[in-house]
Amino acid sequence: MTQQFSLVTIQSEPLTIGKQTIQIESKRLTIPFPKGGAVFQTPTAVYNTNTNERLPILDITRIATLGLLTIGAFLTMLFWWRGANSQKEH
Amino acid sequence: MSENNGQLFVKTIENNEETTELIGKLFDVSNANAVLSDPISEGEYSTVVASELMVSMGAGFGSGYSEVDGGGGGGGGGFSSARPVAAIEIGPNGVRVEPIVDVTKVGLAAIATIGGIILAWTRVLRIAKSV
Numbered sequence: 365m366t367q368q369f370s371l372v373t374i375q376s377e378p379l380t381i382g383k384q385t386i387q388i389e390s391k392r393l394t395i396p397f398p399k400g401g402a403v404f405q406t407p408t409a410v411y412n413t414n415t416n417e418r419l420p421i422l423d424i425t426r427i428a429t430l431g432l433l434t435i436g437a438f439l440t441m442l443f444w445w446r447g448a449n450s451q452k453e454h
Numbered sequence: 455m456s457e458n459n460g461q462l463f464v465k466t467i468e469n470n471e472e473t474t475e476l477i478g479k480l481f482d483v484s485n486a487n488a489v490l491s492d493p494i495s496e497g498e499y500s501t502v503v504a505s506e507l508m509v510s511m512g513a514g515f516g517s518g519y520s521e522v523d524g525g526g527g528g529g530g531g532g533f534s535s536a537r538p539v540a541a542i543e544i545g546p547n548g549v550r551v552e553p554i555v556d557v558t559k560v561g562l563a564a565i566a567t568i569g570g571i572i573l574a575w576t577r578v579l580r581i582a583k584s585v
Contacts (some may be wrong), residue, residue, distance in 0.1 A: 374486040381493055381500045381544045387560060388504055388542075390489050400477055400512030400530075407489045407504035410542055412549045421504060422539045425556040431565040436567030443574035447581045 370394045378413060387411040389418075477511055499545040503554075509534045 370431045376388040389409040410419045491503040513530030543550040 376486040378509040384544045386549055388490055399514055402510035404504040404508050407539055410551055419551045421551055422553055423539050424553045425559055428560045432563045432567045437568045442571050443578045447578040451581055
């Protein structure tokens with residue numbers, strides 16, 4: 365198997381519907397293992413080739429999930445730190 | 455998208471080379487067009503769904519020999535998932551991107567976050583009371 369660890373930006377083939385032609389830009393992460401592997405691919409933008417416009421695709425679910433988990437981890441660490449400090453003071 | 459999507463399949467693999475070949479196909483699954491669905495049209499408007507893909511697979515083989523008997527075995531497994539990220543609306547006025555929000559996933563993350571914060575806060579209160 366010749367696959368290597370990679371993070372690349374790829375574009376789909378042009379898709380024409382009516383008078384509009386679009387292309388999807390996506391990011392692909394490839395993680396090869398000795399006898400296996402994993403591939404993660406997510407769309408990042410849409411190109412309207414008629415107007416040369418690039419419309420970004422926002423993954424709101426991922427942004428919200430990561431944001432909540434970051435806030436949670438930060439506040440938890442803050443509380444633990446405050447707890448440890450109050451123990452030292454007394 | 456492949457017509458085999460959503461189907462359970464069982465494949466017997468005879469040797470290591472076939473394993474390597476099967477794993478190689480894993481990387482072919484996620485080509486540039488894999489994130490796009492077929493267009494759904496209604497009048498002058500069409501919608502295409504862009505999805506996030508995750509595919510993973512692994513396999514292993516082992517064998518042993520002795521003067522009396524020998525044997526070998528192996529196993530493998532994998533998973534794949536797809537989650538819609540945005541609906542792309544194509545009409546006479548142009549192209550529009552509508553994000554798709556997975557409320558269940560965000561809700562579960564919110565519950566986990568609030569639970570973690572409550573646990574940490576309870577610990578701080580318990581320590582404050584004990585000193």
